[in-house]
Amino acid sequence: MLQSFKLAIKAILSNKIRSILTMLGIIIGVAAVIILVSIVSGYMGQMVEQFEEMGVNKITIFCRNMNTRHIDDDDMYKFWDEHPEWLSGLSPTVTLSSAVIKSGSDNLDSTSITGVSEDYLDIQKYVMEEGRNLVYADMAGRSSVCVVGSYVANTFYGSADKAIEDTVKINGKPFSIVGVIETQDEDNFDEGGTDDFIWIPYTVATKMSRNGYINNFVMNSSDVAYTDDITTALKAKLLDVFKNDRLYNVMANSSVIKSLNESIGTLTAMLAGIAGISLLVAGIGVMNIMLVSVTERTREIGIRKALGARQGVIMQQFVIEAAVTSTIGGVFGIVIGALATKSIGAVMGITANPTVWAVLLSFGVSVAIGLIFGYLPAKNAAMLNPIDALRVD
Amino acid sequence: MALPLIDIRNEYKIYIMGTEQVYANDNISLKIDKGEFVAIVGKSGSGKSTLMNIIGALDKPTSGKYILNGRDTSNMTDDELADIRNKTIGFIFQQYNLLPKLTLLENVELPLLYAGIKANDRRKRALESLGRVGLKEKYAQYPNQLSGGQQQRVSIARALAGNPSLLLADEPTGALDSKTSRDVLNFLKQLHAEGNTIVMITHDNAIALEAERVVRIHDGKIIFDGTTEEYATEFQISH
Numbered sequence: 001m002l003q004s005f006k007l008a009i010k011a012i013l014s015n016k017i018r019s020i021l022t023m024l025g026i027i028i029g030v031a032a033v034i035i036l037v038s039i040v041s042g043y044m045g046q047m048v049e050q051f052e053e054m055g056v057n058k059i060t061i062f063c064r065n066m067n068t069r070h071i072d073d074d075d076m077y078k079f080w081d082e083h084p085e086w087l088s089g090l091s092p093t094v095t096l097s098s099a100v101i102k103s104g105s106d107n108l109d110s111t112s113i114t115g116v117s118e119d120y121l122d123i124q125k126y127v128m129e130e131g132r133n134l135v136y137a138d139m140a141g142r143s144s145v146c147v148v149g150s151y152v153a154n155t156f157y158g159s160a161d162k163a164i165e166d167t168v169k170i171n172g173k174p175f176s177i178v179g180v181i182e183t184q185d186e187d188n189f190d191e192g193g194t195d196d197f198i199w200i201p202y203t204v205a206t207k208m209s210r211n212g213y214i215n216n217f218v219m220n221s222s223d224v225a226y227t228d229d230i231t232t233a234l235k236a237k238l239l240d241v242f243k244n245d246r247l248y249n250v251m252a253n254s255s256v257i258k259s260l261n262e263s264i265g266t267l268t269a270m271l272a273g274i275a276g277i278s279l280l281v282a283g284i285g286v287m288n289i290m291l292v293s294v295t296e297r298t299r300e301i302g303i304r305k306a307l308g309a310r311q312g313v314i315m316q317q318f319v320i321e322a323a324v325t326s327t328i329g330g331v332f333g334i335v336i337g338a339l340a341t342k343s344i345g346a347v348m349g350i351t352a353n354p355t356v357w358a359v360l361l362s363f364g365v366s367v368a369i370g371l372i373f374g375y376l377p378a379k380n381a382a383m384l385n386p387i388d389a390l391r392v393d
Numbered sequence: 394m395a396l397p398l399i400d401i402r403n404e405y406k407i408y409i410m411g412t413e414q415v416y417a418n419d420n421i422s423l424k425i426d427k428g429e430f431v432a433i434v435g436k437s438g439s440g441k442s443t444l445m446n447i448i449g450a451l452d453k454p455t456s457g458k459y460i461l462n463g464r465d466t467s468n469m470t471d472d473e474l475a476d477i478r479n480k481t482i483g484f485i486f487q488q489y490n491l492l493p494k495l496t497l498l499e500n501v502e503l504p505l506l507y508a509g510i511k512a513n514d515r516r517k518r519a520l521e522s523l524g525r526v527g528l529k530e531k532y533a534q535y536p537n538q539l540s541g542g543q544q545q546r547v548s549i550a551r552a553l554a555g556n557p558s559l560l561l562a563d564e565p566t567g568a569l570d571s572k573t574s575r576d577v578l579n580f581l582k583q584l585h586a587e588g589n590t591i592v593m594i595t596h597d598n599a600i601a602l603e604a605e606r607v608v609r610i611h612d613g614k615i616i617f618d619g620t621t622e623e624y625a626t627e628f629q630i631s632h
Contacts, residue, residue: 003506010494303490306451307551308479308507310472386451390490 001316008321011293012328022289023329025282026369030333030362031340032275034354037268038341042352044264048257055125056254057088057220059230063238063248065213071241073202076217079237086230088222089119092214094205101198102169103156110191111152113170113198115205121147121181123220129153130160131179138201146170147179151195168198171208175200227252272358276365282329283369290322290377301381302389311382318381322374323367330366334359396463398558398590399425399448404457406443406613417443418454419613425592427558430585432593432604432621440613442563445594449484449561450477462558479507483552487564489544491536497523497547498532504555522554523547526580542573549580560584562593566600578603598630 012019063071073092080087094115101108121133129150138145148163157163160180167174175198185194206212221230231250238248294301301314338354345352406418417440425431435441446452447459450466453474459466462481466474483504484490491500501519510518523529526546528539536544545565552560562581566574582603585591593604601607607624609617617624624630 014494299490300492303492304503304507305475306449306478306484306490307504308475308555310475310507312472313507387446390451390486 001320004313004317004320005324007317008324011321012325015293018289019325022285022325023332025285026279026326026329026366027333027336029275029279029282030330030366031337032278033272033362033365034334034337034358035340035344036271036275037358038337038354039344039348039350039352040268040271041264041355042341042345042350043348044260044267046350048260048264051253051257051260053125054253055123055220056224056257057222058123058253059219059221059227059234060251060253061217061219061234061238061248062251063215063242065211065215066247069242069247070213071238073206073214075237075241076219079234080219083230083233086221086226086233087219089123089220091117091120091123091218092202092206093120093216093218094202094209094214095216096170096205096208099170099208100172103152103166106156108152108156108168108198111196111198112192113200113205115202115209116199117202119220120199120218123218126184127182129180129182131164131177133179134199134201139203142203142207143201144173144175144204145178145201146175147181147199148177149181149195149197150183151189151191151193152198153177153180170198170200221252224254227254231255272361279362279365279369283326283373286322286326286369287373287377289325290318290374291380293321294318294377294381297381298384298389298392301384302386302392305384305386306390314384315378315382318378319371319374322378323370326366326370326373327363330363333366334363337362395427397424398427398429398462399423399592400458400460401447402458402460404447404454404459406440406447406452407455416613418447421457421610421613421615423608423615423618425590427590428585428588430582430591430593430605431608432595432601432606433608433610434595434598434601435610436596439610441594441596441610443613444610445561445563445592448559448592449482450474475507479504479555481558483555483557483560485545485548485552485560485562485565487567489536489541489548489568491544491547491551493536496533496535497528497539497550500536500547501551501554504551508555519550519554522550525553526550540573541569542576545569545573545577546580549577549584553584558590560589560591562591564595565593566595566597574600598628602630 076090080090092115096113096115099113101111101113116134117139118134118136134145134147146168150160153160153163157166163177163180165176167176183189183195188194202214206214221227231252234250238250239245242248304314341352341354401421401423404418404421405416408415408417421444433441433444447454450461453467461477466477469477498516498519501522502515505515505518520529520532523532526549528543528546528550531539536547539547565581566577569577578600581591581593595601602621602625604621607617607619607621608615617627
């Protein structure tokens with residue numbers, strides 16, 4: 001066995017250019033598998049992460065309310081009461097898209113304004129920087145209060161401190177700012193960015209909205225395991241109200257993540273398959289070279305057989321030679337693939353790391369290629385008749 | 394009486410060439426005892442190489458029996474034949490057949506390697522064997538650094554390394570000049586004197602006369618089998 005490895009190394013070294021060209025096929029194949037798989041899973045992984053940041057527990061309902069058929073906040077809170085263990089928070093979200101917002105004489109054109117409940121802060125996983133959150137009393141009393149994002153506080157009032165107890169005018173009506181929320185996204189701290197928003201009590205927003213209906217609700221499940229139960233129950237409830245399933249939509253983040261992960265799996269497997277074709281081609285290259293090698297060394301094989309080498313010994317020698325060639329190629333391919341993955345990831349601005357399974361898989365495949373594609377040439381060598389083999393010059 | 398080392402009985406080797414059957418060996422029976430030095434002589438095409446392949450367990454007869462050292466090889470598998478060759482026969486080829494990428498030591502070690510002998514022992518015995526042909530100091534060199542005569546001595550060392558029952562020499566002087574041929578033949582004689590059994594295949598009567606016994610093959614048949622003196626008389630060759 002050890003002898004076969006020594007012989008394999010000798011044979012590879014004695015034909016350097018040919019060995020390198022053969023290995024090149026394996027190197028390219030292995031590197032391609034690693035790069036494609038790692039980049040894709042890095043990129044998609046980032047998308048999944050973004051969804052996870054938004055909350056895996058989050059479930060959102062979008063409705064198109066009509067005069068005859070609609071749901072309101074009471075319906076939803078009743079739903080929560082019926083299944084108290086399912087939810088940890090619920091908030092209607094009422095978007096006032098055409099409201100005129102003014103801070104003194106400044107127009108806040110880009111600021112989004114949403115009517116929400118006291119649970120919204122937790123659902124969004126935001127944290128207060130100054131002041132207080134909206135409370136139930138604000139909803140019940142329809143108070144003219146608001147919580148603002150840090151962009152609004154800093155840009156129009158100078159700081160969170162200064163914003164508190166100042167007011168903002170919405171459609172001419174003053175709302176006192178009771179709280180400021182911590183900056184969420186440093187990179188997007190701009191007009192229309194993540195931190196450019198105002199929250200007011202949803203009861204107030206509903207009054208101000210054109211049709212007076214609450215179209216969207218967002219809630220947090222107390223456990224991801226309840227997701228399916230909750231969405232099923234919600235859909236049943238909504239169908240009961242609307243009689244038409246095109247008038248509403250229930251979206252659970254965890255299901256989105258699940259289906260996203262599934263598509264990542266499919267996509268990765270597809271790309272690995274495409275890259276795998278190059279490994280197959282490389283394997284055929286290995287086989288080709290081994291067939292040449294066997295032909296060239298027919299006389300050597302004849303001598304070895306005459307001196308008493310069994311078929312298995314000859315076989316082993318050539319299989320190991322093929323496996324060593326492709327394994328060396330595989331190792332280089334992994335190194336090159338890993339380095340390329342890092343630099344491509346850096347250029348694309350994503351964190352792409354060669355995944356362990358991509359490395360293991362391509363290493364395993366390259367060893368297997370040597371064994372499989374080395375088998376036929378080795379078999380040919382082992383079966384050679386020593387008399388015929390000795391006759392060759 | 395002891396069993397003969399080589400016992401060939403009614404051996405035929407028939408090749409099919411197109412529609413014709415060619416009798417390369419045509420009913421050959423031959424016994425060779427331990428300790429003999431036999432030359433098998435014949436012209437090219439006489440069937441002597443075929444007979445050598447049979448004796449060397451490189452090939453199996455079409456029909457008939459070949460009993461080597463008490464074992465019938467006629468129905469052996471490829472691997473069994475490999476073992477027989479490894480343990481029983483030391484080959485000395487016309488073209489030496491050394492592996493050019495191995496050192497002399499590694500070349501001589503080969504049959505021992507296939508016999509499954511451990512590395513240390515292998516090395517010791519191979520060096521010993523190289524010593525017997527006077528090339529111990531050159532053990533780390535490669536075949537192409539040696540003269541033809543030296544290479545043939547290495548191949549003899551390789552044949553001796555496994556301590557075989559039979560040395561089978563196929564035109565051992567075929568590629569050598571007359572002086573080196575002389576040396577090689579003298580060395581074979583010396584090995585014979587030490588008790589080795591030697592079968593030498595040759596087309597050259599003068600070389601055949603160096604043996605003790607001569608077997609002449611013609612058209613696949615044995616046409617003469619006797620002592621060297623009888624052979625010289627019968628074929629009127631000056632000794």
